[in-house]
Amino acid sequence: MQIEPFGLERWFAEYEHGAEIMLAESGVRSLGSGRFDTDPGELGYVIPTDGDPEVRAAVADRYDRDADEVVCTCGTQEANFLAVLAVLGGAHPLDGQRTARSSSGTAHAVVVTPTYQALHAVPEAVGEVTRVPLEPPNWELDIDAVADAIRSDTRLLVVNNPNNPTGRYHPLERIEALYDLAADNDAYLLCDEVYRLLAEDPIPPVASMGPHGLSTASLSKAYGLAGLRFGWLAGDRAVVDAACRWKDYTTISPGTFGQHVAKQALEDDTEAEIIAENRDLVSRNHDRTQAFLERHGLEWYDPVGVNGFVTIPDEFENGRAFCRTVVEEASVVLAPGEFFDHPDRFRIGFGLPTPELEAGLERIEAVLES
Numbered sequence: 106m107q108i109e110p111f112g113l114e115r116w117f118a119e120y121e122h123g124a125e126i127m128l129a130e131s132g133v134r135s136l137g138s139g140r141f142d143t144d145p146g147e148l149g150y151v152i153p154t155d156g157d158p159e160v161r162a163a164v165a166d167r168y169d170r171d172a173d174e175v176v177c178t179c180g181t182q183e184a185n186f187l188a189v190l191a192v193l194g195g196a197h198p199l200d201g202q203r204t205a206r207s208s209s210g211t212a213h214a215v216v217v218t219p220t221y222q223a224l225h226a227v228p229e230a231v232g233e234v235t236r237v238p239l240e241p242p243n244w245e246l247d248i249d250a251v252a253d254a255i256r257s258d259t260r261l262l263v264v265n266n267p268n269n270p271t272g273r274y275h276p277l278e279r280i281e282a283l284y285d286l287a288a289d290n291d292a293y294l295l296c297d298e299v300y301r302l303l304a305e306d307p308i309p310p311v312a313s314m315g316p317h318g319l320s321t322a323s324l325s326k327a328y329g330l331a332g333l334r335f336g337w338l339a340g341d342r343a344v345v346d347a348a349c350r351w352k353d354y355t356t357i358s359p360g361t362f363g364q365h366v367a368k369q370a371l372e373d374d375t376e377a378e379i380i381a382e383n384r385d386l387v388s389r390n391h392d393r394t395q396a397f398l399e400r401h402g403l404e405w406y407d408p409v410g411v412n413g414f415v416t417i418p419d420e421f422e423n424g425r426a427f428c429r430t431v432v433e434e435a436s437v438v439l440a441p442g443e444f445f446d447h448p449d450r451f452r453i454g455f456g457l458p459t460p461e462l463e464a465g466l467e468r469i470e471a472v473l474e475s
């Protein structure tokens with residue numbers, strides 16, 4: 106099994122530590138720990154290791170599912186990893202008799218791209234993948250193209266909604282059409298919904314659409330609590346069970362601190378307060394970023410969430426050249442579009458505290474005007 110290096114993480118490793126302003130961060134600025142109780146008591150494993158039943162029940166409620174249809178994970182990253190392994194990496198959860206692999210030895214997934222690299226790299230490591238591209242400038246989800254990509258051994262469709270890096274939020278009817286395709290083909294639809302609560306009017310999560318929907322999410326992006334490393338996978342019990350079998354080999358249980366704080370963040374009032382505060386920040390920052398782009402003739406698809414995928418200024422050869430200049434001359438980290446197979450773009454994350462965002466934009470402006 107081979108896995109591609111995670112391009113964006115390696116880019117961050119090169120620049121994030123030394124640079125002064127991080128405009129490549131894909132979440133909302135982090136909240137302080139001071140607003141939570143941070144004493145979980147004994148520092149053992151979380152028992153049961155798939156997460157506190159109360160937390161799983163609270164999460165499951167959001168999907169009209171039972172606590173047994175949720176496994177708590179270390180972030181969305183682990184949730185996606187486990188979901189892919191559960192569906193592509195062994196016996197097929199839809200049927201104990203059938204294996205995920207066809208007689209030709211493959212397990213096939215259809216992945217909508219561009220997307221967060223893990224969402225295609227992990228399926229590519231364990232099976233075969235057909236990528237279905239979203240096309241600029243509107244990045245619309247082409248259901249016919251997904252249907253054409255489905256094969257007899259397709260077990261998984263993968264989408265990220267709202268999408269990183271484009272900020273495209275696919276509407277309900279497209280996601281339902283995708284769900285129907287999965288159901289008609291005995292496959293699962295895995296939707297990474299980590300940015301979902303940043304939408305003004307979020308559509309229902311796919312795990313609430315029926316047995317073929319698998320939703321992943323976490324407290325990282327919309328809540329500004331990435332350091333908790335707390336997320337989950339919700340969906341069909343057979344997939345969750347298979348995910349738990351893999352989880353015994355990844356992290357065993359979620360972190361005790363993470364779960365302790367997550368419990369508080371997921372309480373209705375606290376959650377509503379955090380999400381309202383964060384949406385407010387995101388909306389303010391969105392407008393500042395949009396005005397900046399307009400001043401410089403740069404274009405994006407007006408994004409939902411905190412990531413925008415922007416055309417590079419004419420005078421630069423590609424995204425990498427532009428981002429390298431900006432980080433070396435202005436100490437601001439952006440994400441080159443090369444990591445999403447669109448070298449004519451860069452990704453900007455505008456979830457930082459507003460003064461920091463403004464300082465970053467001013468520095469980029471100075472590079473553009475020099």
Ligand SMILES: Cc1ncc(COP(=O)(O)O)c(C=O)c1O
Pocket residue numbers: 131179180181182183221265269297299322323324325326331336
């Ligand atoms: C679409 C998407 N999924 C998952 C992740 C990882 O998130 P987490 O911190 O919840 O593991 C990211 C991080 O950028 C992301 O953009």
